[in-house]
Amino acid sequence: MTTTLVVPDRLASRLRELSTYDVETGGVILARLVRTPEDNIRLLARELLEVPDHAYERREAQQLLISSEGYVPALARAEEAGCVPIWFHTHPGNDSNPAPSRHDLTVNRSLSDLFRLRADSPFYGALITSSDDGTITFTGSLDDGVSIAPIDRLWVVGPRLALYHACDSEHQGVLDIYDRNIRAFGGPVQRVLGDLRAGIVGCGGTGSAVAEQLVRLGVRDIQLIDPDELSDSNVTRVYGSRLKDVGRPKVEVLADHLADILPSIRVRPIQSMITVEETARLLLDADIVFGCTDDNAGRMVLSRLSTYLLVPVIDCGVLLSSDGAGRLDGIHGRVTVLHPGQACLICRGRVDLGRARSEMLTPEERNRLVDEGYAPALPGVEPAVVAYTSAVAAAAVAELIERLTHHGVDPVPSEVLLRLHDREVSTNNQEPLDRHYCHDSSGKIGLGLTAPFLDQTW
Amino acid sequence: MTEAHPGGKKPKEFHIKIDRVEYHVVEEELTGAQLRQLPHPPIGPDRDLFEVIPGQADRKIDDTYVVEIVNGKRFFTAPAHINPGHEVADHT
Ligand SMILES: [Zn+2]
Ligand SMILES: [Zn+2]
Numbered sequence: 001m002t003t004t005l006v007v008p009d010r011l012a013s014r015l016r017e018l019s020t021y022d023v024e025t026g027g028v029i030l031a032r033l034v035r036t037p038e039d040n041i042r043l044l045a046r047e048l049l050e051v052p053d054h055a056y057e058r059r060e061a062q063q064l065l066i067s068s069e070g071y072v073p074a075l076a077r078a079e080e081a082g083c084v085p086i087w088f089h090t091h092p093g094n095d096s097n098p099a100p101s102r103h104d105l106t107v108n109r110s111l112s113d114l115f116r117l118r119a120d121s122p123f124y125g126a127l128i129t130s131s132d133d134g135t136i137t138f139t140g141s142l143d144d145g146v147s148i149a150p151i152d153r154l155w156v157v158g159p160r161l162a163l164y165h166a167c168d169s170e171h172q173g174v175l176d177i178y179d180r181n182i183r184a185f186g187g188p189v190q191r192v193l194g195d196l197r198a199g200i201v202g203c204g205g206t207g208s209a210v211a212e213q214l215v216r217l218g219v220r221d222i223q224l225i226d227p228d229e230l231s232d233s234n235v236t237r238v239y240g241s242r243l244k245d246v247g248r249p250k251v252e253v254l255a256d257h258l259a260d261i262l263p264s265i266r267v268r269p270i271q272s273m274i275t276v277e278e279t280a281r282l283l284l285d286a287d288i289v290f291g292c293t294d295d296n297a298g299r300m301v302l303s304r305l306s307t308y309l310l311v312p313v314i315d316c317g318v319l320l321s322s323d324g325a326g327r328l329d330g331i332h333g334r335v336t337v338l339h340p341g342q343a344c345l346i347c348r349g350r351v352d353l354g355r356a357r358s359e360m361l362t363p364e365e366r367n368r369l370v371d372e373g374y375a376p377a378l379p380g381v382e383p384a385v386v387a388y389t390s391a392v393a394a395a396a397v398a399e400l401i402e403r404l405t406h407h408g409v410d411p412v413p414s415e416v417l418l419r420l421h422d423r424e425v426s427t428n429n430q431e432p433l434d435r436h437y438c439h440d441s442s443g444k445i446g447l448g449l450t451a452p453f454l455d456q457t458w
Numbered sequence: 459m460t461e462a463h464p465g466g467k468k469p470k471e472f473h474i475k476i477d478r479v480e481y482h483v484v485e486e487e488l489t490g491a492q493l494r495q496l497p498h499p500p501i502g503p504d505r506d507l508f509e510v511i512p513g514q515a516d517r518k519i520d521d522t523y524v525v526e527i528v529n530g531k532r533f534f535t536a537p538a539h540i541n542p543g544h545e546v547a548d549h550t
Contacts, residue, residue: 026542063543068506068536069518076516089542103543110537117477118516118534 002152003041003142004287005031005086005127006310008340008446009158011045012136018050019090019131024064026051026090028074029127030083032448034309036284041142043125043151044310044446046083049074061092063103071111078119085115086125086140098130098139098167112143127151137167153195155287157310158339159412161403163192163287178218185405192404193218199286201225201274201302203250205237205389206316206396207292208257212239213397215258220265222258223286224251226293227273237386274298275360277458284309290396291315294382296356303345304454306338307438310446312403313338315345316396320383328383333392333418337399340445342414343430344438352376388420476501476533483527491521493533505535 007015011029018025027050031043055070071087078085087107091098100108104126112124127140140151152169156162165171174182174190182190198219200207203226214222230250235241238250240257251269258267272279275297283289283305291302291313299315306313314337321330338344345351358366358375369375395416402408413427432439437455444455452458472483481496494501501507508516509525510532519525519533 024542057539063541065539065541068508068538071540072506072508072518072536073515076510101543103541107540107542110540113477114534114536118510118536 001039001041001149003043003140003149004153004155005043005045005140005151006155006157006446007045008310009156009160010341011048012154012156012158012162014048015088015129016131016134016136019092019129019136020094021090021092023059023061024090024092026064026066026070027088028071028078029086029088029125030074030078030081031086031125032082032446033084033123034284034448037282038285040285042284042309043084043086043142044448046081046446048088049077064089072118075115075118078115078121083119084121084123084125084142085119086127087111087115088127088129091128091130093130095132096130098128098137100126100128100139100141104128108141108143112145116145125151135162136164138164139166139168157312158341159337159403159414160406161288161312161400162406163195163404165195174218181218185401189401189404190218194220197221197223197285197287199223199225199283199289201283201289201291201298202293203238203254204228204234204292204294205384205386206318206393207290208237208239208241208250208254209390209393210290210292210316210396211254211258212261213393215261215265217397217401220262222265223268223270223282224254225270225272225274225279225282226250227271233381237384237389274301275458277453280305281453283311286311288400289313292393292396295359296351296353297359299345299351300356301454301456303338303351304437304456307340307344307444308447308450308454310340314396314399315350316392317350318384318389318392320385320388322383328385329421331388331418331420333388333395333420335392335396335399335416335418337403337414339414341432341440342438343432344436347433347436347438348415348430391420392418472527472529472531474527474529474531474533476507477535486527487524488527489521490519490523490525493519493525494521501535504538506538507533507535509533 027048029045030047031045034042051066051070055067058065108126115124124143129136129138141148152166154164178190196219198214200211203224228250230241230245230248230253232246235243241253245253249271251271255267255269274280280301289311302313305311316335319332323329354376370377413429415428417426437444474481507519509519511517
């Protein structure tokens with residue numbers, strides 16, 4: 001079992017800043033708890049309630065003395081918000097050690113019962129951060145009153161991504177085969193890639209190319225989701241597919257291929273649709289999800305997933321148009337990165353709501369409604385070409401690298417539009433629409449598990 | 459039991475909770491100091507006493523503060539001071 005504390009970048013920046021102060025800082029982080037299908041825990045950080053100035057009776061580089069008014073008010077708030085309260089403090093100064101001191105362990109023992117009781121939370125959390133040259137180092141624990149487990153990972157989600165391991169945890173080594181990557185972006189990013197859990201929704205031309213690149217890049221844990229069987233016209237685009245695989249589930253063809261490249265990786269093929277609640281819930285274990293599906297209903301699920309569960313989603317699409325006489329006249333690619341603070345796919349108009357509704361109907365219902373003029377007809381077989389699906393897949397994977405390495409322009413654009421027919425690339429950022437679920441004011445960002453799941457009908 | 463209460467009026471009994479434990483009291487008002495005496499051993503000076511006020515912030519109850527007792531009231535105690543530290547700095 002691993003426990004990951006997922007922190008929106010704004011909150012992470014504050015933690016980082018507080019860790020560089022000359023004196024210690026305390027506070028309570030409120031986080032929604034999500035148990036994943038693989039029995040891991042994700043704590044989705046919602047807010048940090050810092051100890052108010054008047055509650056510090058002593059505040060020095062090596063210690064704090066805080067009155068009860070400094071942390072008790074946060075507990076009622078935790079109860080109200082259905083959150084686990086995490087007692088947080090810093091060990092300031094560059095290069096200082098975030099391991100708990102003897103004092104800290106005493107504090108944890110004295111707070112555990114109270115925090116769980118007053119916040120009506122099954123857990124008491126504790127987090128200590130330090131700063132190491134601008135990055136966060138930390139230790140953390142989660143205590144259910146019986147046993148204490150570590151907080152293993154801190155996953156910072158936003159325009160830039162960062163994965164930190166608890167400084168008392170063991171690092172897995174990096175294989176020599178990634179030497180060329182390391183020469184490009186260094187060992188730490190390579191380690192992060194090796195520790196990421198990725199989900200890929202849609203395993204056609206784009207999804208299979210994303211999967212292959214992720215494996216070659218060093219990602220070792222990949223979940224593949226696609227309902228379809230391979231058809232002969234898929235073989236022209238789907239990586240790893242051969243004519244003799246026609247009729248097999250796409251996810252299995254791809255999973256076999258990935259395991260052939262690197263047998264040590266863990267690939268989980270799931271032959272299902274993301275619009276099935278059980279399947280969507282499997283993505284609770286993912287740190288990052290690539291949206292490589294063509295269906296609008298699926299995109300709506302991914303869009304909500306990124307808001308409610310703080311899972312960054314890199315959604316991509318390819319659209320080819322011809323002039324009707326078999327000549328390509330438009331080659332459009334789109335890569336949109338969804339994370340807290342950016343507009344979702346609906347706010348961006350990237351989802352056709354009418355089509356999404358149609359996709360959720362049974363074929364009989366759909367045909368009837370289309371005949372009656374109440375539903376749009378779903379498109380037939382669309383043109384697709386391996387060069388363009390691969391180009392867009394590469395652009396999507398490049399977004400992941402860019403966000404982990406933190407190179408490139410600032411602010412980071414959240415969408416890349418490729419107009420390959422004109423050999424042009426453009427980028428944009430877009431604010432969420434007022435009152436939409438993806439907007440900060442909705443209170444849905446990092447809300448975690450809701451009933452119904454993702455606040456939508458399944 | 460009625461003979462102990464002239465007029466046959468049974469005194470009201472209130473059920474209140476401090477931390478996880480339920481206490482039965484008959485007083486309609488109690489001071490912070492009196493509330494501290496309910497648990498065994500009594501709540502020491504190293505812990506602060508708070509009252510849960512639904513919909514509002516918890517109220518810290520000083521020794522002289524008079525609390526109106528109603529059924530179902532909840533109180534909890536919290537360490538009066540916490541002292542997390544980097545290293546052990548000895549302030550004796
Ligand atoms: Zn939106
Ligand atoms: Zn400490």
